[in-house]
Amino acid sequence: MTKRIHIFDTTLRDGEQAPGASLSPEQKIVIAKHLADLGVDVIEPGFPISSPGDFMAVQRISQEVHGVEICGFARAVKEDIDAAVRATQAAERRRLHMFLSSSSIHLDFQLRKSREQVIKIAREMIAYGKQFVDRIEFSPMDATRTGDEFLFEMIEAAIEEGATIINIPDTVGYALPEEYGAMFTRVMKNVRGSDKVEFSAHCHNDLGLAVANSLAAIRAGVTQVEVTVNGVGERAGNCSLEELVMAIETRKEALDAETGIRPEHIYTTSQKVSRAMSFPIAFNKPIVGRNAFQHEAGIHQDGLLKERSTYEIMDPESLGVPRNMIILGKHSGRHAIKHRVNEFGIQLTDEQMEDLYVQFKELADKQKVVQDHQLLELVGHTVNAVLEPFTLVNAQVLTGTSGHRMASCTITNNVTGEEQAYSGTGEGPVEALVAGIKQALPFDVWSLRTWSCIHCRRESMRQAKRS
Structure with missing residues (x-):
């Protein structure tokens, strides 16, 4: 039976933590509505204790955005929990997401607490949060650099106190896919009560492995993945929503998994986030980049004009991606040039086409892309006529x-x-x-x-x- 993967979107919390990506409450509300239309299962709209603006954004999204679960983010601190509970009070469905460091490097240099003290804090704060919210997600921060023994102990304590979702984050993007997947397998096998909770993956992209690690977690039995639109986030960012979702959609049979995402909304949401954060999207970004569905190489263009699936594994139109499939440049062949000329309703003889091809190559060698008006000028020279009306x-x-x-x-x-x-x-x-x-x-x-x-x-x- 195909496994349903729940998409937890943290664009408005972890994504906004990228330097320079700050959003106003109004911008967050607009993006949250786009995320709901996109079909994400959970939205983490911000960190309520961090600022009055973030508190207001989470509160208004809880009131105005329907059909999704709203998550309040908090440290394992009473004041954080209180703020998250208040901010999400009006949500149709809500959860509390609590995090606490677990690796020795974090405990020794950041928290300056012993393992025993951290376990005690985890127990007390989860029990405290459980008074207000039924669904509690717990994240042992920097889990992939935490030894198995303490990680098992911490997760077991969280489950005993009432945590219902266990998120095991690769906080610094350190893990390799085989390591990350195996970690979930060991946790599920060795931690008491693991059969009663959901498991979630949260991967950062410091080594460019966030999507690969998330897919490894899915293979290991995870049913929720935490993502951001365009992969935004601290340092090199988070697991990219569009990349993960389309990897699952495209390789559905191999992964035996599916999501509830509506692909036709992917491009619009990506553009909305890019503009709001003033973060341009790399031309070669998978799925939503400018070049993701454009082709200049003559061999590729020839294949695409005969059958799109020769060089494209996804249909861009189904993702809401507007595009011109063929880009004319120095690598373009006769077939692509003839196709573009025919789009203007112009028919050339073989001799004229050969003359145009020679002129085109001379121009294309001087610049990156030959624009339509330049192509028409070349055609005009070829047929000895002005084609522009x-x-x-x-x-x-x-x-x-x-x-x-x-x-x-x-x-x-x-x-x-x-x-x-x-x-x-x-x-x-x-x-x-x-x-x-x-x-x-x-x-x-x-x-x-x-x-x-x-x-x-x-x-x-x-x-x-x-x-």
């Missing part, structure tokens, strides 16, 4: 510190050969210039972005010819 000959803009901006432009209709001047006004110089340009076009244009897209170019050519 209109040419902007001249443009002038008059601007100032207040009032409307004014612009004038001269445009040539390449179908009729007529050249004419136009003027326009707007709130800004670009809007004024667009207002002038629109007067020359025999159809509605609502934005420069629309004008630049392939569909609009095709339509402009057709309508210009008809007129």
